[in-house]
Amino acid sequence: MSYVALDVNCPEEFIEILMAELADIGFSTFQEKEDSSGLLAYMDENQEIDSSLIQSVFERYESMGEFSYELSSAEKENWNEDWEKNYDPIEVEDKILVRADFHPSNPNFPIEIIVTPKMSFGTGHHETTYQMLAFMLEMEFAGKNVLDAGCGTGILGIMAAKQLANLVAAYDIDEWAVENAKENFELNETRADKVKIWQGDVESVNDTVKFDVILANINRNILLEDIQYLQKHMKAGSYLLLSGFYEEDINAILNETQKYSLKERKRSLRNQWAALCLQRN
Known part of the structure; x- marks a missing residue:
């Protein structure tokens, strides 16, 4: 390839x-x-x-x-070789350590997510991944159904699985990302019967399935195109976590989400990158 x-x-x-x-x-x-x-x-x-x-x-x-x-x-x-040489661990709120398998474990972090990085990260991965994981720390995932949209390495879905989600569904348009995500879920010893990963776009998600939490760390343009589809899979009271865009893009994102009765609950800014937590009324 x-x-x-x-x-x-x-x-x-x-x-x-x-x-x-x-x-x-x-x-x-x-x-x-x-x-x-x-x-x-x-x-x-x-x-x-x-x-x-x-x-x-x-x-x-x-x-x-x-x-x-x-x-x-x-x-x-x-x-992949070049990427691995420059991959650094991500530390979130002194509670989560995202590291490659060639980095040492650190028992000071209650949650460790181990990934084999294969160039599946998107734009500004440290800032946006950090913000999404920080949001997730404040949420309850036990028994919930979670969708990881554009999953990349699968970090966010793995976090949900570690927090005892009932189901983690994850997709990515890139074949290599899907392969990588599957490897990383196995590496983190998540239960195979609780995880479903496939190659496809937002329209490949089963129309009949509803989720308690949807995670989408992609980029501004794709989010603006995909929100109309993602919201169809939300229950009343479910959450949509978005990142992968700049602070200056927040209004454009909110202009789109307000069409679907999605209310902003929290926002995060980190080195000009933004994240939003929204909830369906």
Whole structure:
């Protein structure tokens, strides 16, 4: 399996905004360079790529500093090796440690989630994953049915399973992400009869199934498209947790969710990234 790789050189202060811009045109996974001189962005080679869209992104910033980029192809194995070298654990509220299997365990954290990272994280994964997990710490999952929309590595679904969810359903459009999520659920010894993972998009979710909690850490544009479908799977009183977008995108997200009687219960901001907790009336 091969992927389109975009090697970007830019000032450090533009890294995160470029991640968001590139996510909007189809890039799904990002890695900041070790020396903070830019980033690497990737998308499945089977996706159509419009080079004029990439150029237009950089034209908006060229007057603000030194920017350059180069397109190439990356093989799955090389990509994963580079990612693993730069993967850092995520620590949430001194209660959750998300770590790779090559990181040491830490008994000071009541909850440990172990993942084998395979480039399934989305934009700003530390900030958005942190906020989603922090929301989840405040919620009750025992006996609940949970949907992890665009699951990536499966971190959020694994957290729900560890909190004794009755069912965790998880999907992702990317075949590699689905493969990775399945491996990670097994790695965390979750009960196989409580987990269902498949490749597909939001419209692949069974129309008859309703969930107590829906988790969607994706990006602004996909969320705006998918909220209309996700809300169909919500019970009265159920929760929708959203992240993967900037603080400046909150109003656009809320304008969409209010169409479906979803009331904001809480919001979170972390390094300009935002998360929302909403509830169906």
